[in-house]
Amino acid sequence: MNLACAAATEPRLLPDPAVVYDENGQRELAPHTDGCLVSFNILLSDPADFDGGGTHFLDLAPPDDPDADPAIARDAQARAANPPDTGIVAYSAQGDAVVHSAKLTHAARPVVRGQRLVLVGFADTPGPRADQKADAVRSVYLISVKEGFDDARLDDAITAVTQAGGSVLQRAAHDKFKTLSALAFVDVELDGPVHIAGGN
Numbered sequence: 573m574n575l576a577c578a579a580a581t582e583p584r585l586l587p588d589p590a591v592v593y594d595e596n597g598q599r600e601l602a603p604h605t606d607g608c609l610v611s612f613n614i615l616l617s618d619p620a621d622f623d624g625g626g627t628h629f630l631d632l633a634p635p636d637d638p639d640a641d642p643a644i645a646r647d648a649q650a651r652a653a654n655p656p657d658t659g660i661v662a663y664s665a666q667g668d669a670v671v672h673s674a675k676l677t678h679a680a681r682p683v684v685r686g687q688r689l690v691l692v693g694f695a696d697t698p699g700p701r702a703d704q705k706a707d708a709v710r711s712v713y714l715i716s717v718k719e720g721f722d723d724a725r726l727d728d729a730i731t732a733v734t735q736a737g738g739s740v741l742q743r744a745a746h747d748k749f750k751t752l753s754a755l756a757f758v759d760v761e762l763d764g765p766v767h768i769a770g771g772n
């Protein structure tokens with residue numbers, strides 16, 4: 573499966589609504605790649621509100637030091653309850669973003685209790701075909717902040733990104749979860765999934 577994204581004529585964020593996984597509805601998403609350059613998801617729910625879930629990267633080897641990345645460390649507990657056969661699973665805290673190449677095979681693990689709400693987005697860069705211009709890739713830096721992280725700090729973060737030569741594509745507020753986020757392009761290579769912690 574390849575989720576289609578239209579080719580972009582300028583750097584842009586491709587719209588997608590928040591996705592809900594529910595123990596009684598759509599519980600999971602099968603392994604796939606996304607048809608754009610870079611994908612991201614932000615966990616809007618409180619992780620206490622559901623069991624299971626998480627973004628599964630089927631072809632990645634677990635890191636040697638699981639404590640190196642808090643999202644992977646959380647994975648160690650969850651794996652014991654619901655282990656996938658291969659790969660790693662990113663279990664985000666509320667407000668965390670997982671940013672990854674759209675070409676990495678990934679899936680959403682089944683939710684077995686409650687509801688998991690994520691904001692999913694796809695980003696593309698100029699040109700006819702994203703998959704023909706890997707050398708030109710500019711990666712996304714996602715600023716995701718949650719309740720308690722005030723608007724002024726998001727402004728400061730956006731200013732820092734623009735001063736570093738990046739361009740901010742979108743700024744969004746999610747009232748229900750009091751979550752703020754902004755998506756910016758910066759000139760940094762992305763060589764695997766990146767977890768960006770929400771403001772604490």
Ligand SMILES: O=C(O)CCC(=O)C(=O)O
Pocket residue numbers: 575591601606613626627628678679680681690692
């Ligand atoms: O829910 C997730 O963790 C991943 C969602 C996803 O891959 C997608 O919507 O394309």
Ligand SMILES: [Fe+2]
Pocket residue numbers: 575604605606611678
């Ligand atoms: Fe996806």
